[in-house]
């Protein structure tokens with residue numbers, strides 16, 4: 001197949017069959033090599049380049065071993081370290097994100113390898129468990145250590161006793177030491193992708209919409225997805241849009257599918273959603289001007305502007321003291337299907353998943369009901385975040401009115417009893433039809449003909 005959008009479209013108009021055969025063959029081919037590639041890729045992502053080089057050239061004189069997963073259990077299995085960040089906003093503070101048992105973890109120590117000392121310097125950590133734990137025994141905590149004076153440690157280790165041999169501990173690279181420059185205006189942080197996630201078409205459309213709206217990067221904390229979804233994630237990883245962080249939390253903790261504790265012996269809510277959101281925020285604190293915190297079935301759609309850039313420029317100008325912008329969530333129910341009579345979408349038929357362009361009816365707000373919001377934040381203004389609001393921050397928040405934008409949340413209905421006439425027609429997503437269809441087609445063409 002000639003790698004050109006035009007050729008593919010002509011091909012599709014005449015006869016869809018060869019395309020599907022080609023697609024199926026390709027999928028089969030990828031299935032055989034994908035697991036290995038994806039594994040290598042994840043490892044490569046997981047081990048940042050500098051870390052590899054540093055360890056290769058000059059192993060830290062007093063450091064311990066490197067983590068072998070995104071989540072590292074400490075020996076007593078009550079504390080799980082995710083990653084360590086220099087917090088330049090608060091003096092010499094190292095903020096380590098970890099999941100802890102809220103009653104049983106009272107004492108932790110940081111081990112710093114300072115300069116050329118062979119012995120680590122130990123300081124006692126403060127433990128700040130995030131307020132939103134939703135009743136589960138385990139929750140995200142900020143493990144906060146003050147870096148010793150004149151110390152510029154590249155790694156930090158954590159233990160509940162102050163007298164361990166640092167070689168026997170795991171050393172975490174301290175990220176965000178050098179703020180550097182923005183490489184993105186907008187980075188989207190999804191909470192965990194889990195449960196054989198296989199809504200491939202909607203995912204591709206969503207990523208392409210984010211790019212049209214102004215995103216350069218999308219972070220995926222991957223617990224589990226279908227084979228085809230893995231291939232799509234690999235495509236976008238190679239393109240540079242997606243960064244996959246392996247997130248196998250159930251190796252260590254009993255996860256709940258609920259956000260709130262059902263008193264059923266589970267240990268942490270919703271696959272550790274709050275941990276991934278906060279980790280994503282800190283990972284992108286200095287590389288991204290804004291961070292967008294929403295799920296993979298949600299798109300913040302502006303009404304007054306065409307892109308997030310122009311919308312945020314205007315919102316920031318109007319609200320100079322605001323760093324957290326909250327957008328109303330509105331349900332576009334997958335039960336109300338509309339056909340937009342769009343051309344050039346025949347290649348989508350072979351792709352599993354929902355087609356965003358078919359859902360233009362949203363449910364009205366329910367009175368006396370919590371209508372959720374999602375956020376675009378200046379990450380440097382946030383200390384701790386929850387799902388629908390931040391918990392600790394340096395700047396104000398603002399609820400953005402519906403006239404400006406909404407969160408287009410395409411999913412099953414929350415009010416299934418409502419007749420179609422009671423739904424609100426909202427064709428905003430259709431106004432992006434031209435570029436969306438073209439970009440999705442271009443992606444599918446490259447994805448399928450990829451050597």
Ligand SMILES: *[C@@H]1O[C@H](CO)[C@@H](O)[C@H](O)[C@H]1NC(C)=O
Nearest residue numbers: 005006007009343344438441
């Ligand atoms: C369909 O796509 C082709 C190639 O991208 C383009 O030339 C053509 O104008 C499109 N048709 C419509 C109706 O948008």
Ligand SMILES: *[C@@H]1O[C@H](CO)[C@@H](O)[C@H](O)[C@H]1NC(C)=O
Nearest residue numbers: 065067068069070071248251
């Ligand atoms: C990481 O290393 C520890 C100790 O060496 C081992 O028990 C554990 O299974 C490893 N985890 C993974 C994900 O490889």
Ligand SMILES: *[C@@H]1O[C@H](CO)[C@@H](O)[C@H](O)[C@H]1NC(C)=O
Nearest residue numbers: 116117118119120121164165
């Ligand atoms: C490092 O620790 C060892 C054993 O705890 C001790 O004997 C040695 O003096 C220490 N070295 C320095 C430079 O503090």
Ligand SMILES: *[C@@H]1O[C@H](CO)[C@@H](O)[C@H](O)[C@H]1NC(C)=O
Nearest residue numbers: 161163164165166167168169
């Ligand atoms: C540290 O590891 C060594 C082997 O590498 C072991 O002999 C020693 O007992 C360990 N020390 C502690 C305090 O666990």
Ligand SMILES: *[C@@H]1O[C@H](CO)[C@@H](O)[C@H](O)[C@H]1NC(C)=O
Nearest residue numbers: 182183184185186216309310
């Ligand atoms: C961010 O936005 C500015 C202005 O809107 C633009 O000039 C710049 O290229 C964007 N940065 C990236 C990384 O795309």
Ligand SMILES: *[C@@H]1O[C@H](CO)[C@@H](O)[C@H](O)[C@H]1NC(C)=O
Nearest residue numbers: 195196223224225226227230
């Ligand atoms: C996802 O879970 C299914 C069922 O448990 C399993 O077969 C599949 O290998 C998992 N995929 C990944 C990427 O972990």
Ligand SMILES: *[C@@H]1O[C@H](CO)[C@@H](O)[C@H](O)[C@H]1NC(C)=O
Nearest residue numbers: 195196197198225226227352
């Ligand atoms: C995962 O989803 C795909 C696509 O829907 C399906 O073909 C496959 O059987 C599912 N796998 C598991 C382990 O549920």
Ligand SMILES: *[C@@H]1O[C@H](CO)[C@@H](O)[C@H](O)[C@H]1NC(C)=O
Nearest residue numbers: 338339340341342343344345
């Ligand atoms: C769909 O579009 C075609 C041309 O693109 C037009 O001829 C036809 O009337 C349209 N159908 C509907 C139901 O709008």
Ligand SMILES: *[C@@H]1O[C@H](CO)[C@@H](O)[C@H](O)[C@H]1NC(C)=O
Nearest residue numbers: 340427430431432433434435
């Ligand atoms: C598709 O987008 C164009 C502008 O990009 C707009 O004129 C047209 O009305 C849109 N189509 C639909 C069905 O909304």
